[in-house]
Amino acid sequence: MREYIDDLDQIVDYCKCYNELDIEEACCMADFVVEHTFLFQSKWEMERTYKPVTFKKGEIEWDYIPFNDPEWTYAMNRNRYFLTLAQAYVLTGKEEYVKTFIRLIKHWITHNPCEPKYYGSTWRTIEAGLRCENWLKARELVYRSPYWDEEVEALFRQSMEDHAHYIIGHNDDFRRLSNWGIIENHGLFVAGLYLEKDTYIHVAKERLTKAVKLQVLEDGLHWEQSSLYHNEVLRALLDVAIAAKNNGIVLEDVYHEIVKKMVYAHLYMTKPNHIQLANGDSDHIDVRDLLVRGAYLYEEPAFKALAYEKVDFESIWDIGMKGVRVYDQLEAQVPNKPSHALAASGNYCMRDGWEEASTYVHFKCGSLGGGHGHLDMLHVDVAYLGEDILKDSGRYTYTDTKERYELKKAHAHNTTMVDGKPFTQLIDTWGYDKVAQPVQGRFITHPLYDYVEGAHLGYMDLEDSVYVSRKVLFIKPQIVVIADTFKAKGNHTYNQYFHFGKGELTVKKSQALFTGKQAKATLYSLSEVHMAKTSMLSSETYNHLEKLDVLTTEKENTGNTTLITVLVLEDQNNPMPHTLRCVPICTQGQTLESNESISAFNITLPEETYTVVMRHDESLRRLMVVEGEDVFAKVALIHEKDGEKKVYPITY
Numbered sequence: 191m192r193e194y195i196d197d198l199d200q201i202v203d204y205c206k207c208y209n210e211l212d213i214e215e216a217c218c219m220a221d222f223v224v225e226h227t228f229l230f231q232s233k234w235e236m237e238r239t240y241k242p243v244t245f246k247k248g249e250i251e252w253d254y255i256p257f258n259d260p261e262w263t264y265a266m267n268r269n270r271y272f273l274t275l276a277q278a279y280v281l282t283g284k285e286e287y288v289k290t291f292i293r294l295i296k297h298w299i300t301h302n303p304c305e306p307k308y309y310g311s312t313w314r315t316i317e318a319g320l321r322c323e324n325w326l327k328a329r330e331l332v333y334r335s336p337y338w339d340e341e342v343e344a345l346f347r348q349s350m351e352d353h354a355h356y357i358i359g360h361n362d363d364f365r366r367l368s369n370w371g372i373i374e375n376h377g378l379f380v381a382g383l384y385l386e387k388d389t390y391i392h393v394a395k396e397r398l399t400k401a402v403k404l405q406v407l408e409d410g411l412h413w414e415q416s417s418l419y420h421n422e423v424l425r426a427l428l429d430v431a432i433a434a435k436n437n438g439i440v441l442e443d444v445y446h447e448i449v450k451k452m453v454y455a456h457l458y459m460t461k462p463n464h465i466q467l468a469n470g471d472s473d474h475i476d477v478r479d480l481l482v483r484g485a486y487l488y489e490e491p492a493f494k495a496l497a498y499e500k501v502d503f504e505s506i507w508d509i510g511m512k513g514v515r516v517y518d519q520l521e522a523q524v525p526n527k528p529s530h531a532l533a534a535s536g537n538y539c540m541r542d543g544w545e546e547a548s549t550y551v552h553f554k555c556g557s558l559g560g561g562h563g564h565l566d567m568l569h570v571d572v573a574y575l576g577e578d579i580l581k582d583s584g585r586y587t588y589t590d591t592k593e594r595y596e597l598k599k600a601h602a603h604n605t606t607m608v609d610g611k612p613f614t615q616l617i618d619t620w621g622y623d624k625v626a627q628p629v630q631g632r633f634i635t636h637p638l639y640d641y642v643e644g645a646h647l648g649y650m651d652l653e654d655s656v657y658v659s660r661k662v663l664f665i666k667p668q669i670v671v672i673a674d675t676f677k678a679k680g681n682h683t684y685n686q687y688f689h690f691g692k693g694e695l696t697v698k699k700s701q702a703l704f705t706g707k708q709a710k711a712t713l714y715s716l717s718e719v720h721m722a723k724t725s726m727l728s729s730e731t732y733n734h735l736e737k738l739d740v741l742t743t744e745k746e747n748t749g750n751t752t753l754i755t756v757l758v759l760e761d762q763n764n765p766m767p768h769t770l771r772c773v774p775i776c777t778q779g780q781t782l783e784s785n786e787s788i789s790a791f792n793i794t795l796p797e798e799t800y801t802v803v804m805r806h807d808e809s810l811r812r813l814m815v816v817e818g819e820d821v822f823a824k825v826a827l828i829h830e831k832d833g834e835k836k837v838y839p840i841t842y
Contacts, residue, residue, distance in 0.1 A: 197511040198331070202280055204506055204514065212503035213281055220278035223271045224290045226250065230265040232274065233475065233504060236422060237261040237588070237732040250294075252302055253311040259589050260311075261732070267312045268320040269298070276331035277507070288335045291328060292342055299345055304352040315360045316370045318353050319377030323429065325350070326380050327507065347385070354381045354390050361397065368560070369412070369419045372401050376426035380433055395441060398430060402448040409532035410448075410455030415559025416470030417459055421477055424452045428483045432508050435487065446488070453484035457496055458530045458539040461573045462548045464496075468582035469537075469554065471562040474730035479504040486513045491523035496544065529640045531633040538633055540640035542667040547575045549759060551664045555628045555644025561620035565600040565612060567628060567646045568660040572670055574759045575709040578691030580604050583738075584729030593735065594619045596727055600687075606674050606753075607685045608656050613648025624651070629659075632841050639827055640664040641840050654680035661825065663840070665800050668766065669793055670757040675806045681748040686755065688713065688741040689726065695739035697723045702741050710762050714770050716754040716784065716791055719743040752786045752806045758793065769794045773801065776815040790816050792828075801828035 205213055222229055227244040230237070243256050255263050272291055279287035302312045329346065332338050357378045365371030375397045382390030405413055405423070412420040427449045434441050456477065459467050466477045481497035482505045484490065494517065501514050509517070524544040531538050536556015542549045552571040557563075564582075572580040583602040586593050598616060600607050607613070615623040626648030634641045645659035657677035664670050676684055693706035702713040702721065715721065722744075725737040745753060760766045772791045775782045784790055787807035793800045801817050803826040814821045819828055823839035830836075 198280060200511045201506055204501070204511065205281060205503060208500050209503040209506070216274050216503075217278045217282060219271065220275050220287050220290075223275055223294075224286055228266060228271065230262075230270070232270050233479075234422070234425065235265060235268075235270060236418070237265055238473070239265065239733050241733075248297075250297060250301075252298060253308070259587065259733075261588055263311055264314060264317055267298075267302075267314075267317045269295075269324045270320075272328040273324045273331075276328035279335070280331045285335075285337070288332045288337055291332060292337055295325070296342065296345060299349045304356050313356070315357060315365070315374050318356055319370075319374035322350065322353050322357075322377030322381045323426075326384050329384075331507075350381050350385060354378055354385065354387070357381075358390070358393060366397075366401060367405060367413075369405075369414060369423050372398060372405070372423050373426050375401070376430050379430050383433060383437055391439065394430075395439075398427070399442050399445050402427065402445060406448050406452060407534040409534040409537075410451035410453075411459070411532055411535040411537065412452070413535070413557070413559060414470070414562050415535065415557060416472055416562035417466040417468065418470070418472035418475070419562055420452070420459070421456060421466060421475075421480060424449070424456060424480055427452070428480065428487065429508060431487050432483060432513075436510075450484070450488050450490070453480065453488070453490075453493060455532055456480060457492065457525070458532065459537060459552075460496075461571075461578075462541065462544070462546050462550050463573065463576040464546075467552060467571060468584050469566070470559060470564050471585040471588075472582075473584070473732060478502065482517065483509065485520055486517050489516065489520055491521050492525045494520050495522040495524045527635065529635040531635075531642070533630065533633070536628055536630060536644070538642045538662075540635070540642070540662075540664045549574050549664075549667045551640070551662065551670055553642050553644065553660075553662050555630055555642075555646070555660075557628065558614060558622065558625050564598045564603065565614045565616070566603040566605060567600075567613060567626050567648065568605045568644060568658070568674075569603040570660075570662060570670075570672060571604070572711075572757065572759075574668070574711070575706075575761060577693075577706045577709045579704065579706070579709060579711045579757070579759065581689055581691050581728075583689055583727060585732065586727065586729035586735050587732065588619065590619050593727060597729060601685075602687075602689070602726060604688055606658060606660070606676075606687070608649045608652070608658065608676065609683050610685070611649070611652075613646060613658070624648075631659075631661075634840055636838070636840075638666060638829065638838065639840070640666070641825060643841075654678055654682070656682060661804065663802065663825065663827070665793075665802075665827065668759040669800065670759070671802055672755040672757070673789065673804055673806070674753040674755075676751045678751070679749060681746065682751070683744060683746045684751055684753065686719075686743040686753060688743075688755075689728065690739050690741070692738065695723055695741065697721050697741065704739075705762070708762055710760040710765070712758045712760070713741065714756040714758070715743060716756065716770075716772060716789065717745060717752065719745045719753060747786075750786045750807065752789065754784075754789050754791070754804075756791070756793065767796055773817060775803070777810075777812055788814075790814075792817070798829065798831040801830070802826075803828070 275291040379394035485493035529540040538553040540551040550573040554569045613626040626646040629645040631643030643661045649656040661673040704711045728738040825840040827838040
């Protein structure tokens with residue numbers, strides 16, 4: 191019988207040496223389960239819970255739906271806590287953990303036959319796939335126990351056969367294009383290893399290879415446009431690759447090529463504090479363990495550089511001590527370029543370095559994705575000193591509630607709206623009526639700045655159509671310029687939304703000040719807008735809800751309209767005095783002030799000045815003189831330092 195992991199005693203010793211806190215957390219959760227109390231808070235629980243549910247011993251209802259949320263039922267039947275019990279057992283030697291595990295799995299198998307009446311609850315296919323992984327990893331840790339006897343093994347083996355047959359029987363269009371199919375066939379693959387059934391392994395390999403070729407975009411991101419589900423899919427694919435490597439099974443080259451590309455995309459889509467972006471339906475999770483596994487598999491220095499220094503608690507049980515030796519010997523080296531365009535998905539990742547305190551700017555101008563996508567076209571994230579300055583609001587729940595709708599809508603993201611109307615229309619929590627078409631523009635990266643532009647056609651169906659575009663200029667390391675342009679003939683009301691992280695927001699006339707733990711940010715509007723502070727729902731994880739400060743701006747105007755926003759980032763312990771002012775533009779014998787068609791302003795810092803010039807109307811494609819310098823560009827940056835000026839024409 192093929193084993194899933196090896197070197198168990200050494201793994202335990204390693205955890206006790208390097209993962210003490212994780213051991214405490216695992217044992218705490220295992221103690222809950224011993225008392226038949228269920229709280230789903232493991233790292234890779236897709237839908238976490240915060241309210242415990244307790245059953246009387248011997249009276250567990252596996253299809254129970256508390257809180258009117260069937261996601262609780264699904265989490266209950268993924269049985270991630272079986273693995274926690276098994277880990278707690280081998281880490282402590284306490285027999286109650288293994289006894290509980292055996293009692294619960296026998297109860298589950300006998301009370302949940304693989305029959306149609308259970309298919310919508312305890313036997314959903316995605317849960318079946320996840321159970322295969324969790325059960326088999328748990329079994330690998332406990333089968334040496336005297337309590338794991340032949341009767342339990344036979345019952346377990348038959349159920350695993352049932353799982354494999356069930357997964358094989360489901361391979362429709364939805365699964366081939368969904369994260370479900372990959373997660374399910376990951377389960378089929380590891381079930382095949384345990385059962386020593388080459389047919390199961392072959393089918394799983396074939397389906398998984400086809401799925402990655404279909405579901406993963408050219409830039410390495412999963413098409414559903416959700417960081418969480420990209421990483422869930424990646425986690426499953428990495429686990430298959432590790433299990434294959436451990437058992438001498440060869441996967442196709444294209445499989446590894448795509449998975450490695452996914453790890454690279456994950457690397458760029460992760461904030462400097464190692465937390466995944468909250469794109470679409472996503473949670474606040476440290477995702478370095480995926481980089482650990484990617485580094486082990488592909489021996490890629492960039493993956494190790496941004497992962498944990500030592501192999502983490504999640505990964506050690508998969509890669510074993512052999513993996514630890516490979517990881518420890520691997521040299522760490524950050525990628526050559528900190529900023530990168532994931533153009534196929536429309537995600538643009540800009541940063542000034544790879545340190546945890548680095549500035550990070552993310553811009554979204556891509557497809558909606560599937561049901562996990564949100565109305566986040568032209569959304570901007572900004573992180574600085576390890577803190578969220580501008581952030582996505584998250585997801586909170588999948589139930590058909592007001593909160594679900596609100597967190598998916600445009601005003602829950604750092605984007606714009608016209609006349610209070612959505613540019614993409616929700617029909618329910620998973621479906622859409624009208625979907626805005628993205629229009630991707632230029633992406634330029636330079637040691638001094640990064641620049642990206644994008645637009646969408648979401649308001650072209652209005653009686654007086656409006657073409658919406660956004661330009662983002664990141665002047666490294668502490669200035670972010672956002673220019674929103676609305677092309678229209680008639681009168682409209684335009685809104686911007688800026689969702690801030692945890693801290694305090696104060697608003698005064700045309701500027702807002704955000705103060706976090708260490709970071710500070712001043713937001714200036716160079717347009718005549720009405721600013722207002724409000725609060726909106728925000729969710730870091732499933733079932734977690736809070737209110738955070740939001741800045742909204744509003745302007746009513748006839749004809750083309752441009753809203754210029756400048757964000758200046760500071761360290762509270764090392765403030766950066768600065769001034770911001772509009773400057774005149776000379777062209778064809780005229781002196782122009784900033785208007786809806788053209789903008790020029792400078793930010794003066796203690797030792798240097800940046801002057802930004804932006805053209806918003808192509809009819810003004812002419813030579814301009816700004817601050818005594820000739821400028822011919824759509825966007826230009828003039829940098830003055832030590833008495834010298836240099837003009838950077840960014841895009842024409």
